Amino acid sequence: MPRSGQATRARIVAAASTLFYRDGIRAVSVDAVADKAGVTKRTLYYHFASKDDLIAAYLDARDQPNLALFRRWFEETGGGVAAKVRGIFRSLAASARHPKWRGCGFLRTSAELANMPGHPAIRIGAAHKKKFEHWMGAVFAAEGIAAPALLARQIVLLLDGSFAAVLLHRDAAYMEAAGDAAFVLITSALAGRVGQRRRGRRLDTTASNGVEVRGIR
Amino acid sequence: MPRSGQATRARIVAAASTLFYRDGIRAVSVDAVADKAGVTKRTLYYHFASKDDLIAAYLDARDQPNLALFRRWFEETGGGVAAKVRGIFRSLAASARHPKWRGCGFLRTSAELANMPGHPAIRIGAAHKKKFEHWMGAVFAAEGIAAPALLARQIVLLLDGSFAAVLLHRDAAYMEAAGDAAFVLITSALAGRVGQRRRGRRLDTTASNGVEVRGIR
DNA sequence: GTCTATAAGCCGATAGAC
DNA sequence: GTCTATCGGCTTATAGAC
Numbered sequence: 001m002p003r004s005g006q007a008t009r010a011r012i013v014a015a016a017s018t019l020f021y022r023d024g025i026r027a028v029s030v031d032a033v034a035d036k037a038g039v040t041k042r043t044l045y046y047h048f049a050s051k052d053d054l055i056a057a058y059l060d061a062r063d064q065p066n067l068a069l070f071r072r073w074f075e076e077t078g079g080g081v082a083a084k085v086r087g088i089f090r091s092l093a094a095s096a097r098h099p100k101w102r103g104c105g106f107l108r109t110s111a112e113l114a115n116m117p118g119h120p121a122i123r124i125g126a127a128h129k130k131k132f133e134h135w136m137g138a139v140f141a142a143e144g145i146a147a148p149a150l151l152a153r154q155i156v157l158l159l160d161g162s163f164a165a166v167l168l169h170r171d172a173a174y175m176e177a178a179g180d181a182a183f184v185l186i187t188s189a190l191a192g193r194v195g196q197r198r199r200g201r202r203l204d205t206t207a208s209n210g211v212e213v214r215g216i217r
Numbered sequence: 218m219p220r221s222g223q224a225t226r227a228r229i230v231a232a233a234s235t236l237f238y239r240d241g242i243r244a245v246s247v248d249a250v251a252d253k254a255g256v257t258k259r260t261l262y263y264h265f266a267s268k269d270d271l272i273a274a275y276l277d278a279r280d281q282p283n284l285a286l287f288r289r290w291f292e293e294t295g296g297g298v299a300a301k302v303r304g305i306f307r308s309l310a311a312s313a314r315h316p317k318w319r320g321c322g323f324l325r326t327s328a329e330l331a332n333m334p335g336h337p338a339i340r341i342g343a344a345h346k347k348k349f350e351h352w353m354g355a356v357f358a359a360e361g362i363a364a365p366a367l368l369a370r371q372i373v374l375l376l377d378g379s380f381a382a383v384l385l386h387r388d389a390a391y392m393e394a395a396g397d398a399a400f401v402l403i404t405s406a407l408a409g410r411v412g413q414r415r416r417g418r419r420l421d422t423t424a425s426n427g428v429e430v431r432g433i434r
Numbered sequence: 435g436t437c438t439a440t441a442a443g444c445c446g447a448t449a450g451a452c
Numbered sequence: 453g454t455c456t457a458t459c460g461g462c463t464t465a466t467a468g469a470c
Binding site for chain 1: 239240241243244319320323324325327328329330331332334339342343346347367370371373374375376377378379380381382384385386387391394395397398401402405
């Protein structure tokens with residue numbers, strides 16, 4: 001008796017996520033994903049037009065959970081905005097020390113598919129990082145920082161740099177250093193604010209979508 | 218009549234470098250490298266024990282030229298050390314706007330081989346980045362900065378972050394933003410120096426190994 | 435040191451039954 | 453919607469001649 005089509009599709013995406021993240025896109029065959037999901041390849045190709053389509057679905061499923069976790073880490077950290085952003089990096093460092101951690105799935109995919117610039121998965125990854133950047137920018141704007149977008153971009157650069165460096169060196173201390181740099185940059189920008197602190201509308205940064213998150217990839 | 222073994226080997230590495238950098242490690246077959254080098258696969262396997270061996274040789278060949286180019290960009294930029302480091306990022310941004318630019322070969326390889334942590338190519342990449350980090354640290358130490366190693370690491374994080382972000386978004390403006398962040402961090406560290414400026418032994422940072430460089434990968 | 439030829443198996447994707 | 457079976461091509465690596 002056939003199961004629900006949506007449930008089968010979800011199992012395939014979950015299997016793909018595990019394998020693609022663990023071993024890399026091109027190192028994982030469609031056969032391996034189908035085996036892991038407990039379906040035949042024919043069924044997989046019923047739900048996905050191609051392997052590229054499956055890759056895109058893998059990253060799309062990580063978008064919201066990752067963003068929710070970043071927001072949670074920010075909220076859970078005490079202190080001012082500089083300390084809260086540093087808290088993101090410290091939480092990330094803790095998750096990067098897990099043996100199954102393999103860097104950022106979005107960045108690794110864009111590195112692996114660098115010869116396919118318009119690939120759907122790369123667009124999804126770019127959009128994901130932009131969402132983080134815009135969220136940071138809104139946070140800084142609410143603090144009255146003069147150039148919030150530039151500062152947000154620099155935080156993203158430190159974040160992506162720490163993903164890359166920790167993956168290369170397998171040393172989560174790079175993330176702590178990135179958090180310290182973020183703290184300095186934000187503090188420096190706050191010191192340069194003009195006039196009184198603006199009390200713009202507060203962003204709702206609480207993460208409560210019920211997704212079970214195991215760590216940023 | 219057989220050519221010099223060394224020259225053949227060099228042609229194979231050059232072909233591998235072009236293809237691995239352009240398309241990615243796992244997307245390029247040994248056949249394709251042999252074809253591009255104008256040798257048979259059997260000859261390639263005479264010079265290299267395996268594809269993994271060839272991957273390592275590809276990155277090893279990029280180590281010194283890349284470092285030399287970083288040093289040249291630093292030297293060629295006027296102003297203080299903060300401006301000179303920012304000059305590296307600006308030069309990098311210019312090279313990243315070239316249509317054939319595909320990010321950093323070291324970082325892309327470590328992303329692609331994330332499931333093989335002890336791979337020789339990853340060790341070579343890690344050593345390469347460490348050399349850059351140590352060079353930066355020595356530069357900052359000579360300037361009398363209090364925590365030169367931490368600052369050097371933060372510059373590396375911005376550098377690697379800009380490689381990753383520009384590859385993902387195909388927007389070299391991220392490198393300019395990274396250079397601005399580096400400028401702020403270095404200036405901030407210089408302002409915190411204690412006492413008089415140390416006049417340590419000068420580093421010879423001139424690049425003159427005669428390697429023809431076309432840009433950082 | 436370089437060649438031709440081939441092993442032995444995996445790749446993404448599909449045909450057609452039910 | 454899921455299955456069995458398979459296509460044609462590509463994969464890393466090797467055997468043996470010269």
